[in-house]
Amino acid sequence: MADTPRILVVDDEEDLCEILKFNLETEGYEVDTALNAEEALKLNLSSYNLLLLDVMMGEISGFKLASILRKDPSTASTPIIFLTAKDTENDMLTGFSLGADDYISKPFSIRQVIARVKAVIRRTADKPTEQENNLLEYETLTLDTKRIKATIDKQEIPLTKKEFEILRLLLENKGSVFSREEILSRIWKDEVYVLDRTVDVNITRLRKKIGPYGKNIVTRLGFGYCFEY
Known part of the structure; x- marks a missing residue:
């Protein structure tokens, strides 16, 4: 992968995608966005260092998308942070059982997201090499x-x-x-x-x-x- 960490934001709220893209790019990351899981699956997902996935999306939820990614050897180790308006314990446990690296509940501050993103990328920096x-x-x-x-x-x-x-x-x-x-x-x-x-x-x-x-x-x-x- 490139030296600049690549991040994909998948969320059906276009405004939120743009806000996250702008702020993460300001921090030096390369950021792409997708408005649903179907759109995301058309991309080369193995090229990203981190995926930010909204849980509640149309036909394919963030949880379902994560399950698909974990079954593919090329994305099995790609770090995932779930973004969701649902913050029940069961939802969090579902997210972590799917191999999530973090789980952020909406509404959130951009500073909080940036801090979590930095922590996950730093913690998982060696994972792509291992994979x-x-x-x-x-x-x-x-x-x-x-x-x-x-x-x-x-x-x-x-x-x-x-x-x-x-x-x-x-x-x-x-x-x-x-x-x-x-x-x-x-x-x-x-x-x-x-x-x-x-x-x-x-x-x-x-x-x-x-x-x-x-x-x-x-x-x-x-x-x-x-x-x-």
């Missing part, structure tokens, strides 16, 4: 090593444990060639009676499962396999 470390990506192929999930164009690919580990090894070391023996020692480790042919079988299955990216797993005759990019 990126969990993701291995090549074009639209993504391997989430924390959630043990492989996706292509955000559609999950069902891999076995061994297939996942082989793909992880190759993606972590793009361009490096691994012999069958190296793959066996790293993936199968102390398992006995495992043949070199086992690696070939798993590679063949893996190529089929990752479709257009199967061709990137290249055989170097006499040497082994690598992921070419």
Whole structure:
């Protein structure tokens, strides 16, 4: 992400969006606004350092939007502050259960919002790096090593444990060639009676499962396999 923290304000009150945008930009942040969740979902939400979400919006509430974001590996760790006119304990608990970093009740002072925003960005400054470390990506192929999930164009690919580990090894070391023996020692480790042919079988299955990216797993005759990019 850019050095200047990026913030997205999602609220159906246009005046409030503009007020927050003006004041946060005065503090040095880069700010975009959206008047509803549907509009927000058309944006590249993974590019933001913080999301300010109104709870009470039309078809998709702030809570529902947060739930959608938490299920997407690219936004699962993005900090969220809820803005709401509802300040009951149950609503607050719902917000925090969805992974909110803060919860601000309306009406609020702009100074209060700015202070909370600064605190959350400061506290979560390292989170995007941690998230990126969990993701291995090549074009639209993504391997989430924390959630043990492989996706292509955000559609999950069902891999076995061994297939996942082989793909992880190759993606972590793009361009490096691994012999069958190296793959066996790293993936199968102390398992006995495992043949070199086992690696070939798993590679063949893996190529089929990752479709257009199967061709990137290249055989170097006499040497082994690598992921070419």
